[in-house]
Amino acid sequence: MSEKLESWPYREASKIIDHLQRAQSRSAKGQSDPVLFETGFGPSGLPHIGTFSEVARTNWVCRAFSELSGRPTKLIAFSDDMDGLRKVPENIPNGDMIAEHLGKPLCDIPDPFGEEESFSAYMNAKLRSFLDSFDFQYEFVSSKDHYRGGVFNDGLLRILECYEEVRNVIIPTLRNPNRDEWSPFFVVCENCGKVNNTRVTDVHPEDGTVSYVCDQSFRGAEACNHSGTVPVTDGHTKVGWKVDWALRWYVLGIDYEMYGKDLIESADLSSKIVRALGGEPPAGMFYEMFLDENGAKISKSKGTGLSIDDWLQYGPLESLAWFIFKKPEKAKKLFFEVIPRSTDQYLEARSEFGDTTDDTERLDNPVFFIESQSIDTGEEITYRSGISYSMILNLVSVLNTDDHDIVWDYLRRYDDSVDDDAEVIDDLIDRALRYYRDFILPTKEFQLPDEEVMVGVEQLRQFLAEYDGDDPEEIQSAAYRAGKDNDIKLGKWFRSMYRLLLGQDRGPRLGTFIHLYGTRETLTLIDERLSERQ
Numbered sequence: 348m349s350e351k352l353e354s355w356p357y358r359e360a361s362k363i364i365d366h367l368q369r370a371q372s373r374s375a376k377g378q379s380d381p382v383l384f385e386t387g388f389g390p391s392g393l394p395h396i397g398t399f400s401e402v403a404r405t406n407w408v409c410r411a412f413s414e415l416s417g418r419p420t421k422l423i424a425f426s427d428d429m430d431g432l433r434k435v436p437e438n439i440p441n442g443d444m445i446a447e448h449l450g451k452p453l454c455d456i457p458d459p460f461g462e463e464e465s466f467s468a469y470m471n472a473k474l475r476s477f478l479d480s481f482d483f484q485y486e487f488v489s490s491k492d493h494y495r496g497g498v499f500n501d502g503l504l505r506i507l508e509c510y511e512e513v514r515n516v517i518i519p520t521l522r523n524p525n526r527d528e529w530s531p532f533f534v535v536c537e538n539c540g541k542v543n544n545t546r547v548t549d550v551h552p553e554d555g556t557v558s559y560v561c562d563q564s565f566r567g568a569e570a571c572n573h574s575g576t577v578p579v580t581d582g583h584t585k586v587g588w589k590v591d592w593a594l595r596w597y598v599l600g601i602d603y604e605m606y607g608k609d610l611i612e613s614a615d616l617s618s619k620i621v622r623a624l625g626g627e628p629p630a631g632m633f634y635e636m637f638l639d640e641n642g643a644k645i646s647k648s649k650g651t652g653l654s655i656d657d658w659l660q661y662g663p664l665e666s667l668a669w670f671i672f673k674k675p676e677k678a679k680k681l682f683f684e685v686i687p688r689s690t691d692q693y694l695e696a697r698s699e700f701g702d703t704t705d706d707t708e709r710l711d712n713p714v715f716f717i718e719s720q721s722i723d724t725g726e727e728i729t730y731r732s733g734i735s736y737s738m739i740l741n742l743v744s745v746l747n748t749d750d751h752d753i754v755w756d757y758l759r760r761y762d763d764s765v766d767d768d769a770e771v772i773d774d775l776i777d778r779a780l781r782y783y784r785d786f787i788l789p790t791k792e793f794q795l796p797d798e799e800v801m802v803g804v805e806q807l808r809q810f811l812a813e814y815d816g817d818d819p820e821e822i823q824s825a826a827y828r829a830g831k832d833n834d835i836k837l838g839k840w841f842r843s844m845y846r847l848l849l850g851q852d853r854g855p856r857l858g859t860f861i862h863l864y865g866t867r868e869t870l871t872l873i874d875e876r877l878s879e880r881q
Protein backbone atom coordinates (compact mmCIF):
# COMPACT_ATOMS: atom_id res chain seq x y z
CA MET A 348 0.00 0.00 0.00
CA SER A 349 2.84 2.39 0.84
CA GLU A 350 3.80 3.08 -2.77
CA LYS A 351 0.31 4.46 -3.40
CA LEU A 352 0.47 6.90 -0.50
CA GLU A 353 1.51 10.31 -1.73
CA SER A 354 1.28 12.68 1.24
CA TRP A 355 4.62 14.09 2.30
CA PRO A 356 4.65 12.42 5.77
CA TYR A 357 4.87 9.01 4.01
CA ARG A 358 7.77 10.25 1.89
CA GLU A 359 9.51 11.24 5.13
CA ALA A 360 8.61 7.91 6.74
CA SER A 361 10.26 6.06 3.84
CA LYS A 362 13.41 8.08 4.42
CA ILE A 363 13.41 6.91 8.04
CA ILE A 364 13.10 3.29 6.97
CA ASP A 365 16.19 3.76 4.75
CA HIS A 366 17.99 5.55 7.57
CA LEU A 367 17.30 2.69 9.99
CA GLN A 368 18.83 0.22 7.56
CA ARG A 369 21.98 2.35 7.27
CA ALA A 370 22.20 2.87 11.05
CA GLN A 371 21.56 -0.78 11.90
CA SER A 372 25.20 -1.85 12.02
CA ARG A 373 26.18 1.03 14.33
CA SER A 374 23.27 0.97 16.67
CA ALA A 375 22.19 -1.42 19.38
CA LYS A 376 18.58 -0.45 18.75
CA GLY A 377 16.24 -3.41 18.31
CA GLN A 378 12.86 -3.70 16.58
CA SER A 379 11.01 -3.14 19.83
CA ASP A 380 12.98 0.00 20.80
CA PRO A 381 11.20 3.20 19.90
CA VAL A 382 12.35 5.05 16.81
CA LEU A 383 13.28 8.54 18.00
CA PHE A 384 12.01 11.82 16.57
CA GLU A 385 13.39 15.12 17.81
CA THR A 386 12.23 18.72 17.71
CA GLY A 387 14.40 21.51 19.09
CA PHE A 388 13.35 24.53 21.11
CA GLY A 389 15.43 27.61 21.99
CA PRO A 390 14.18 28.79 25.41
CA SER A 391 15.38 32.38 24.90
CA GLY A 392 11.79 33.23 23.99
CA LEU A 393 8.22 31.99 24.19
CA PRO A 394 6.91 29.16 22.01
CA HIS A 395 5.15 30.44 18.90
CA ILE A 396 3.48 29.33 15.71
CA GLY A 397 6.83 28.05 14.34
CA THR A 398 7.21 25.81 17.41
CA PHE A 399 3.68 24.51 16.95
CA SER A 400 4.13 23.78 13.27
CA GLU A 401 7.43 21.95 13.76
CA VAL A 402 6.00 19.73 16.51
CA ALA A 403 2.78 19.14 14.56
CA ARG A 404 4.63 18.21 11.38
CA THR A 405 7.03 15.92 13.23
CA ASN A 406 4.02 14.23 14.83
CA TRP A 407 2.52 13.63 11.41
CA VAL A 408 5.72 11.99 10.22
CA CYS A 409 5.61 9.80 13.36
CA ARG A 410 2.09 8.77 12.45
CA ALA A 411 2.98 7.98 8.84
CA PHE A 412 6.02 6.01 10.01
CA SER A 413 3.95 3.95 12.47
CA GLU A 414 1.47 3.29 9.69
CA LEU A 415 4.19 2.03 7.31
CA SER A 416 6.42 0.19 9.76
CA GLY A 417 4.27 -0.72 12.73
CA ARG A 418 7.21 0.17 14.98
CA PRO A 419 6.94 2.16 18.22
CA THR A 420 8.01 5.82 18.12
CA LYS A 421 8.90 8.51 20.61
CA LEU A 422 9.02 12.27 20.12
CA ILE A 423 11.65 14.14 22.09
CA ALA A 424 11.10 17.88 22.60
CA PHE A 425 14.62 19.09 23.30
CA SER A 426 15.20 22.46 24.96
CA ASP A 427 18.65 23.98 24.62
CA ASP A 428 18.66 25.69 28.01
CA MET A 429 22.47 25.62 28.42
CA ASP A 430 22.74 28.08 25.55
CA GLY A 431 24.10 31.52 26.51
CA LEU A 432 21.70 34.47 26.39
CA ARG A 433 22.93 36.78 23.63
CA LYS A 434 20.33 39.51 23.70
CA VAL A 435 17.63 40.69 26.08
CA PRO A 436 14.29 39.86 24.45
CA GLU A 437 12.05 42.90 23.97
CA ASN A 438 8.89 41.31 25.27
CA ILE A 439 9.90 40.42 28.86
CA PRO A 440 9.82 42.43 32.13
CA ASN A 441 12.93 43.33 34.16
CA GLY A 442 15.12 43.73 31.10
CA ASP A 443 17.81 45.68 33.03
CA MET A 444 18.19 42.91 35.58
CA ILE A 445 18.42 40.31 32.79
CA ALA A 446 21.01 42.42 30.91
CA GLU A 447 23.49 41.86 33.77
CA HIS A 448 23.36 38.13 33.05
CA LEU A 449 24.00 38.28 29.30
CA GLY A 450 26.40 35.54 28.25
CA LYS A 451 25.36 33.10 30.98
CA PRO A 452 23.56 29.83 30.17
CA LEU A 453 19.80 30.42 30.12
CA CYS A 454 19.37 27.94 32.98
CA ASP A 455 21.61 30.11 35.22
CA ILE A 456 19.74 33.38 34.65
CA PRO A 457 16.90 34.42 37.01
CA ASP A 458 13.34 34.23 35.73
CA PRO A 459 12.32 37.76 34.63
CA PHE A 460 8.73 36.87 35.57
CA GLY A 461 9.76 35.72 39.05
CA GLU A 462 7.82 32.45 38.80
CA GLU A 463 10.35 29.70 38.14
CA GLU A 464 13.89 28.98 39.27
CA SER A 465 15.45 30.35 36.08
CA PHE A 466 14.87 32.11 32.79
CA SER A 467 14.81 28.86 30.86
CA ALA A 468 12.72 27.04 33.50
CA TYR A 469 10.02 29.65 32.88
CA MET A 470 10.24 29.23 29.09
CA ASN A 471 10.38 25.43 29.37
CA ALA A 472 7.24 25.44 31.52
CA LYS A 473 5.54 27.59 28.89
CA LEU A 474 6.67 25.19 26.17
CA ARG A 475 5.26 22.21 28.02
CA SER A 476 1.91 23.77 28.77
CA PHE A 477 1.78 25.00 25.17
CA LEU A 478 2.41 21.52 23.77
CA ASP A 479 0.05 19.94 26.31
CA SER A 480 -2.73 22.31 25.31
CA PHE A 481 -2.66 20.69 21.87
CA ASP A 482 -2.42 17.16 23.33
CA PHE A 483 0.92 16.43 21.69
CA GLN A 484 2.58 13.26 22.96
CA TYR A 485 6.25 13.93 23.66
CA GLU A 486 9.04 13.53 26.16
CA PHE A 487 10.58 16.76 27.38
CA VAL A 488 14.39 16.73 27.50
CA SER A 489 16.57 19.59 28.66
CA SER A 490 20.12 20.33 27.69
CA LYS A 491 20.98 21.29 31.27
CA ASP A 492 19.83 17.94 32.65
CA HIS A 493 21.80 16.10 29.99
CA TYR A 494 25.04 18.05 30.38
CA ARG A 495 25.00 18.42 34.16
CA GLY A 496 23.43 15.03 34.74
CA GLY A 497 26.25 13.32 32.83
CA VAL A 498 24.09 11.87 30.03
CA PHE A 499 26.27 13.62 27.45
CA ASN A 500 29.59 12.68 29.10
CA ASP A 501 30.54 9.85 26.73
CA GLY A 502 29.66 11.99 23.72
CA LEU A 503 31.70 14.92 25.06
CA LEU A 504 34.72 12.69 25.61
CA ARG A 505 34.25 11.31 22.11
CA ILE A 506 34.32 14.89 20.71
CA LEU A 507 37.55 15.44 22.62
CA GLU A 508 38.97 12.26 21.06
CA CYS A 509 37.90 13.36 17.56
CA TYR A 510 38.89 16.97 18.25
CA GLU A 511 40.72 17.65 14.98
CA GLU A 512 38.11 15.92 12.79
CA VAL A 513 35.40 18.05 14.34
CA ARG A 514 37.49 21.21 13.92
CA ASN A 515 38.16 20.31 10.31
CA VAL A 516 34.43 20.24 9.59
CA ILE A 517 33.77 23.67 11.05
CA ILE A 518 36.92 25.75 10.51
CA PRO A 519 36.61 26.03 6.68
CA THR A 520 33.15 27.57 7.20
CA LEU A 521 34.37 30.35 9.53
CA ARG A 522 35.26 33.85 8.39
CA ASN A 523 36.70 34.89 11.74
CA PRO A 524 40.44 35.80 11.54
CA ASN A 525 41.08 33.77 14.74
CA ARG A 526 39.45 30.72 13.24
CA ASP A 527 42.47 28.50 13.79
CA GLU A 528 41.91 28.86 17.52
CA TRP A 529 38.31 27.74 17.23
CA SER A 530 37.24 25.00 19.63
CA PRO A 531 33.96 23.08 19.79
CA PHE A 532 34.02 23.46 23.59
CA PHE A 533 32.80 26.48 25.50
CA VAL A 534 33.62 26.46 29.18
CA VAL A 535 31.15 27.84 31.71
CA CYS A 536 33.52 30.22 33.57
CA GLU A 537 34.04 29.00 37.14
CA ASN A 538 34.33 32.59 38.31
CA CYS A 539 31.62 34.61 36.47
CA GLY A 540 29.39 31.81 35.21
CA LYS A 541 29.35 33.07 31.62
CA VAL A 542 29.70 30.74 28.67
CA ASN A 543 29.95 33.34 25.92
CA ASN A 544 33.11 35.04 27.30
CA THR A 545 35.44 32.06 27.48
CA ARG A 546 37.78 30.50 24.96
CA VAL A 547 39.64 27.22 25.10
CA THR A 548 43.45 27.60 25.16
CA ASP A 549 44.45 23.94 25.35
CA VAL A 550 42.91 20.48 25.26
CA HIS A 551 43.95 17.44 27.27
CA PRO A 552 42.29 14.38 25.76
CA GLU A 553 44.38 12.13 28.03
CA ASP A 554 42.46 13.23 31.13
CA GLY A 555 39.29 14.59 29.52
CA THR A 556 39.90 18.26 30.36
CA VAL A 557 40.33 21.59 28.62
CA SER A 558 42.08 24.79 29.72
CA TYR A 559 40.38 28.12 29.15
CA VAL A 560 40.53 31.81 29.77
CA CYS A 561 37.54 34.10 30.28
CA ASP A 562 38.78 37.09 28.28
CA GLN A 563 36.28 37.59 25.45
CA SER A 564 34.37 40.82 25.57
CA PHE A 565 30.77 39.84 24.87
CA ARG A 566 28.21 42.51 24.01
CA GLY A 567 30.46 45.21 25.49
CA ALA A 568 30.64 43.52 28.90
CA GLU A 569 34.18 43.18 30.31
CA ALA A 570 35.28 39.60 30.80
CA CYS A 571 36.54 38.49 34.22
CA ASN A 572 39.92 37.20 32.98
CA HIS A 573 39.71 34.06 35.07
CA SER A 574 41.60 31.06 33.70
CA GLY A 575 41.61 27.40 34.64
CA THR A 576 41.32 23.77 33.58
CA VAL A 577 38.05 21.82 33.82
CA PRO A 578 36.70 18.43 32.76
CA VAL A 579 34.65 18.61 29.54
CA THR A 580 32.05 16.45 31.28
CA ASP A 581 29.25 17.04 33.84
CA GLY A 582 28.24 20.47 32.57
CA HIS A 583 31.57 22.28 32.98
CA THR A 584 31.52 22.86 29.25
CA LYS A 585 28.98 22.92 26.51
CA VAL A 586 29.69 22.51 22.83
CA GLY A 587 28.84 25.13 20.21
CA TRP A 588 25.57 24.96 18.35
CA LYS A 589 26.34 22.77 15.32
CA VAL A 590 28.40 20.39 17.44
CA ASP A 591 25.67 20.40 20.07
CA TRP A 592 23.11 19.27 17.52
CA ALA A 593 25.46 16.46 16.44
CA LEU A 594 26.06 15.52 20.08
CA ARG A 595 22.32 15.03 20.71
CA TRP A 596 21.90 12.95 17.57
CA TYR A 597 24.92 10.85 18.50
CA VAL A 598 24.20 10.26 22.20
CA LEU A 599 20.41 9.95 22.02
CA GLY A 600 20.39 8.06 18.71
CA ILE A 601 17.92 10.40 17.00
CA ASP A 602 16.40 8.92 13.85
CA TYR A 603 14.45 11.86 12.48
CA GLU A 604 14.51 15.63 12.78
CA MET A 605 13.19 18.38 10.52
CA TYR A 606 14.41 21.97 10.54
CA GLY A 607 13.76 25.38 9.03
CA LYS A 608 15.35 26.40 5.77
CA ASP A 609 17.71 28.74 7.66
CA LEU A 610 19.35 25.68 9.25
CA ILE A 611 20.18 23.72 6.10
CA GLU A 612 23.88 24.48 6.38
CA SER A 613 23.93 23.69 10.10
CA ALA A 614 22.20 20.37 9.48
CA ASP A 615 24.76 19.51 6.83
CA LEU A 616 27.71 20.31 9.14
CA SER A 617 26.12 18.55 12.11
CA SER A 618 25.66 15.47 9.91
CA LYS A 619 29.37 15.52 9.03
CA ILE A 620 30.26 15.86 12.70
CA VAL A 621 28.07 12.96 13.79
CA ARG A 622 29.74 10.80 11.12
CA ALA A 623 33.17 11.92 12.36
CA LEU A 624 32.12 10.71 15.83
CA GLY A 625 31.10 7.35 14.35
CA GLY A 626 27.34 7.83 14.30
CA GLU A 627 24.69 8.09 11.60
CA PRO A 628 22.83 11.39 11.11
CA PRO A 629 19.05 11.21 11.32
CA ALA A 630 16.75 11.40 8.33
CA GLY A 631 15.10 14.75 7.95
CA MET A 632 13.82 17.51 5.76
CA PHE A 633 13.79 21.27 5.80
CA TYR A 634 10.65 23.33 5.75
CA GLU A 635 10.14 26.85 4.46
CA MET A 636 9.49 29.76 6.76
CA PHE A 637 6.25 31.68 7.17
CA LEU A 638 6.08 35.12 5.62
CA ASP A 639 3.91 38.06 6.56
CA GLU A 640 1.32 39.61 4.27
CA ASN A 641 4.00 41.56 2.40
CA GLY A 642 6.22 38.55 1.86
CA ALA A 643 8.76 39.49 4.57
CA LYS A 644 10.06 36.90 7.00
CA ILE A 645 8.07 36.85 10.22
CA SER A 646 10.10 38.17 13.11
CA LYS A 647 9.26 36.79 16.50
CA SER A 648 11.20 39.49 18.36
CA LYS A 649 9.40 42.28 16.50
CA GLY A 650 6.12 40.46 16.93
CA THR A 651 5.03 40.66 13.29
CA GLY A 652 2.77 38.05 11.80
CA LEU A 653 -0.07 36.08 13.18
CA SER A 654 0.02 34.25 16.52
CA ILE A 655 -1.80 30.99 17.18
CA ASP A 656 -4.19 32.81 19.49
CA ASP A 657 -4.95 35.29 16.71
CA TRP A 658 -5.73 32.46 14.31
CA LEU A 659 -7.95 30.64 16.82
CA GLN A 660 -10.09 33.76 17.23
CA TYR A 661 -11.30 33.33 13.65
CA GLY A 662 -10.60 29.78 12.53
CA PRO A 663 -10.64 26.37 14.25
CA LEU A 664 -7.37 24.70 15.24
CA GLU A 665 -7.89 22.15 12.45
CA SER A 666 -7.84 24.92 9.85
CA LEU A 667 -4.48 26.08 11.18
CA ALA A 668 -3.25 22.49 11.09
CA TRP A 669 -4.48 22.26 7.49
CA PHE A 670 -2.53 25.41 6.59
CA ILE A 671 0.60 23.95 8.17
CA PHE A 672 0.10 20.53 6.59
CA LYS A 673 -0.05 21.80 3.03
CA LYS A 674 3.30 21.88 1.19
CA PRO A 675 5.79 22.48 4.02
CA GLU A 676 8.52 22.99 1.42
CA LYS A 677 6.84 26.17 0.13
CA ALA A 678 7.10 29.59 1.80
CA LYS A 679 3.64 30.61 2.91
CA LYS A 680 2.14 33.96 3.70
CA LEU A 681 0.52 33.86 7.09
CA PHE A 682 -2.11 36.57 7.59
CA PHE A 683 -5.75 36.83 8.55
CA GLU A 684 -7.19 36.56 5.04
CA VAL A 685 -5.90 32.97 4.63
CA ILE A 686 -8.13 31.74 7.47
CA PRO A 687 -11.48 31.41 5.63
CA ARG A 688 -9.92 29.56 2.70
CA SER A 689 -7.94 27.19 4.92
CA THR A 690 -11.08 26.49 6.91
CA ASP A 691 -13.06 25.68 3.75
CA GLN A 692 -10.35 23.44 2.35
CA TYR A 693 -10.21 21.63 5.66
CA LEU A 694 -14.01 21.15 5.67
CA GLU A 695 -13.88 19.76 2.12
CA ALA A 696 -11.16 17.29 3.10
CA ARG A 697 -13.16 16.33 6.18
CA SER A 698 -16.20 15.70 4.04
CA GLU A 699 -14.16 13.54 1.61
CA PHE A 700 -12.64 11.66 4.53
CA GLY A 701 -16.09 10.86 5.92
CA ASP A 702 -17.47 9.86 2.52
CA THR A 703 -14.86 7.32 1.51
CA THR A 704 -14.33 3.81 2.78
CA ASP A 705 -11.17 3.35 0.72
CA ASP A 706 -8.27 2.85 3.13
CA THR A 707 -5.63 4.38 0.88
CA GLU A 708 -7.73 7.49 0.31
CA ARG A 709 -8.30 7.87 4.02
CA LEU A 710 -4.64 7.39 4.90
CA ASP A 711 -3.64 9.96 2.29
CA ASN A 712 -6.18 12.55 3.38
CA PRO A 713 -4.63 15.29 5.60
CA VAL A 714 -7.56 14.74 7.96
CA PHE A 715 -6.02 11.36 8.87
CA PHE A 716 -3.16 13.36 10.41
CA ILE A 717 -4.95 16.50 11.57
CA GLU A 718 -7.67 14.56 13.41
CA SER A 719 -5.44 11.73 14.54
CA GLN A 720 -6.48 11.83 18.19
CA SER A 721 -10.21 11.72 17.42
CA ILE A 722 -9.73 9.02 14.78
CA ASP A 723 -7.73 6.86 17.19
CA THR A 724 -10.44 7.08 19.83
CA GLY A 725 -12.92 5.78 17.26
CA GLU A 726 -14.75 9.04 16.68
CA GLU A 727 -16.41 9.30 13.30
CA ILE A 728 -14.99 12.22 11.33
CA THR A 729 -17.51 13.55 8.83
CA TYR A 730 -18.87 16.75 7.40
CA ARG A 731 -22.15 16.20 5.61
CA SER A 732 -23.64 19.62 5.08
CA GLY A 733 -22.70 21.79 2.14
CA ILE A 734 -22.18 24.83 4.36
CA SER A 735 -18.76 26.39 3.97
CA TYR A 736 -17.17 28.91 6.29
CA SER A 737 -17.18 31.47 3.46
CA MET A 738 -20.92 30.99 3.09
CA ILE A 739 -21.44 31.63 6.79
CA LEU A 740 -19.24 34.72 6.52
CA ASN A 741 -21.27 36.00 3.57
CA LEU A 742 -24.49 35.32 5.37
CA VAL A 743 -23.31 37.16 8.46
CA SER A 744 -22.17 39.95 6.19
CA VAL A 745 -25.54 40.45 4.55
CA LEU A 746 -27.46 39.92 7.79
CA ASN A 747 -25.13 42.45 9.39
CA THR A 748 -25.80 40.76 12.69
CA ASP A 749 -24.02 39.63 15.81
CA ASP A 750 -26.82 37.22 16.66
CA HIS A 751 -25.73 33.59 16.61
CA ASP A 752 -29.34 32.27 16.52
CA ILE A 753 -30.40 34.31 13.52
CA VAL A 754 -27.52 32.82 11.53
CA TRP A 755 -28.60 29.34 12.65
CA ASP A 756 -32.19 29.98 11.51
CA TYR A 757 -31.03 30.87 8.04
CA LEU A 758 -28.70 27.88 7.78
CA ARG A 759 -31.41 25.45 8.89
CA ARG A 760 -33.79 26.78 6.30
CA TYR A 761 -31.15 26.35 3.63
CA ASP A 762 -29.98 22.87 4.42
CA ASP A 763 -31.86 20.53 6.74
CA SER A 764 -28.79 18.34 7.26
CA VAL A 765 -26.90 21.12 9.08
CA ASP A 766 -27.80 19.64 12.43
CA ASP A 767 -25.67 16.58 11.64
CA ASP A 768 -22.70 18.93 11.81
CA ALA A 769 -24.12 21.11 14.57
CA GLU A 770 -20.98 21.14 16.69
CA VAL A 771 -18.67 22.17 13.86
CA ILE A 772 -21.09 24.74 12.45
CA ASP A 773 -21.89 26.25 15.84
CA ASP A 774 -18.20 26.89 16.34
CA LEU A 775 -17.82 28.31 12.82
CA ILE A 776 -20.65 30.78 13.41
CA ASP A 777 -18.94 32.17 16.51
CA ARG A 778 -15.71 32.63 14.63
CA ALA A 779 -17.46 34.06 11.57
CA LEU A 780 -19.21 36.68 13.72
CA ARG A 781 -15.82 37.72 15.11
CA TYR A 782 -14.17 37.72 11.70
CA TYR A 783 -16.98 39.82 10.28
CA ARG A 784 -16.77 42.36 13.12
CA ASP A 785 -12.98 42.70 12.94
CA PHE A 786 -12.19 42.43 9.23
CA ILE A 787 -15.24 42.77 7.00
CA LEU A 788 -17.39 45.38 8.70
CA PRO A 789 -14.67 48.07 8.77
CA THR A 790 -14.10 47.72 5.01
CA LYS A 791 -17.72 47.42 3.89
CA GLU A 792 -18.75 49.98 1.29
CA PHE A 793 -22.14 49.64 -0.34
CA GLN A 794 -22.46 51.03 -3.81
CA LEU A 795 -25.53 51.55 -5.95
CA PRO A 796 -25.38 50.21 -9.49
CA ASP A 797 -25.03 52.54 -12.49
CA GLU A 798 -27.75 52.88 -15.16
CA GLU A 799 -26.34 50.06 -17.29
CA VAL A 800 -26.38 47.58 -14.40
CA MET A 801 -29.79 48.75 -13.16
CA VAL A 802 -31.46 47.18 -16.22
CA GLY A 803 -30.04 43.81 -15.16
CA VAL A 804 -31.04 44.38 -11.52
CA GLU A 805 -34.58 45.05 -12.70
CA GLN A 806 -34.63 41.76 -14.63
CA LEU A 807 -33.33 39.84 -11.61
CA ARG A 808 -35.94 41.54 -9.36
CA GLN A 809 -38.66 40.37 -11.74
CA PHE A 810 -37.33 36.84 -11.64
CA LEU A 811 -37.11 36.76 -7.84
CA ALA A 812 -40.62 38.19 -7.43
CA GLU A 813 -42.09 35.39 -9.53
CA TYR A 814 -39.81 32.51 -8.61
CA ASP A 815 -41.28 29.88 -6.29
CA GLY A 816 -38.69 27.15 -6.81
CA ASP A 817 -35.94 26.04 -4.46
CA ASP A 818 -32.97 25.43 -6.72
CA PRO A 819 -29.72 27.38 -6.44
CA GLU A 820 -28.80 26.37 -10.02
CA GLU A 821 -31.96 27.92 -11.45
CA ILE A 822 -31.33 31.09 -9.47
CA GLN A 823 -27.71 31.17 -10.61
CA SER A 824 -28.65 30.87 -14.26
CA ALA A 825 -31.31 33.59 -13.88
CA ALA A 826 -28.73 35.87 -12.25
CA TYR A 827 -26.32 35.08 -15.07
CA ARG A 828 -28.94 35.81 -17.74
CA ALA A 829 -29.86 39.11 -16.11
CA GLY A 830 -26.34 40.32 -16.87
CA LYS A 831 -25.85 38.54 -20.17
CA ASP A 832 -29.24 39.49 -21.73
CA ASN A 833 -28.52 43.15 -21.11
CA ASP A 834 -24.98 43.11 -22.51
CA ILE A 835 -23.39 43.96 -19.18
CA LYS A 836 -19.81 42.69 -18.87
CA LEU A 837 -20.17 39.78 -16.49
CA GLY A 838 -17.26 40.82 -14.29
CA LYS A 839 -18.83 44.21 -13.81
CA TRP A 840 -22.31 42.75 -13.35
CA PHE A 841 -21.40 40.39 -10.53
CA ARG A 842 -19.10 42.92 -8.87
CA SER A 843 -21.93 45.46 -8.91
CA MET A 844 -24.27 42.93 -7.31
CA TYR A 845 -21.77 42.18 -4.54
CA ARG A 846 -21.32 45.88 -3.91
CA LEU A 847 -25.06 46.36 -3.75
CA LEU A 848 -25.86 43.35 -1.54
CA LEU A 849 -22.71 42.82 0.53
CA GLY A 850 -20.71 46.03 0.25
CA GLN A 851 -17.75 43.98 -1.03
CA ASP A 852 -16.00 43.56 -4.36
CA ARG A 853 -16.13 39.81 -4.23
CA GLY A 854 -18.65 37.32 -3.00
CA PRO A 855 -20.07 33.85 -3.22
CA ARG A 856 -21.82 32.29 -6.18
CA LEU A 857 -24.93 34.42 -6.42
CA GLY A 858 -27.34 31.51 -6.92
CA THR A 859 -26.08 29.72 -3.84
CA PHE A 860 -26.14 32.88 -1.83
CA ILE A 861 -29.67 33.99 -2.82
CA HIS A 862 -30.89 30.48 -2.12
CA LEU A 863 -29.27 30.59 1.30
CA TYR A 864 -30.50 34.07 2.17
CA GLY A 865 -33.95 33.46 0.61
CA THR A 866 -35.43 34.77 -2.64
CA ARG A 867 -38.03 36.98 -0.92
CA GLU A 868 -35.44 38.27 1.52
CA THR A 869 -33.03 39.05 -1.30
CA LEU A 870 -35.77 40.95 -3.13
CA THR A 871 -36.50 43.00 0.00
CA LEU A 872 -32.79 43.61 0.50
CA ILE A 873 -32.38 44.86 -3.08
CA ASP A 874 -35.34 47.20 -2.67
CA GLU A 875 -34.05 48.52 0.64
CA ARG A 876 -30.65 49.25 -0.81
CA LEU A 877 -32.11 50.83 -3.94
CA SER A 878 -34.39 53.05 -1.86
CA GLU A 879 -31.24 54.73 -0.58
CA ARG A 880 -30.98 56.12 -4.11
CA GLN A 881 -33.62 58.77 -3.45
Ligand SMILES: [Zn+2]
Nearest residue numbers: 536539561571
Ligand atom coordinates in the same frame (compact mmCIF):
# COMPACT_ATOMS: atom_id res chain seq x y z
ZN1 LIG B 1 34.54 34.61 33.70
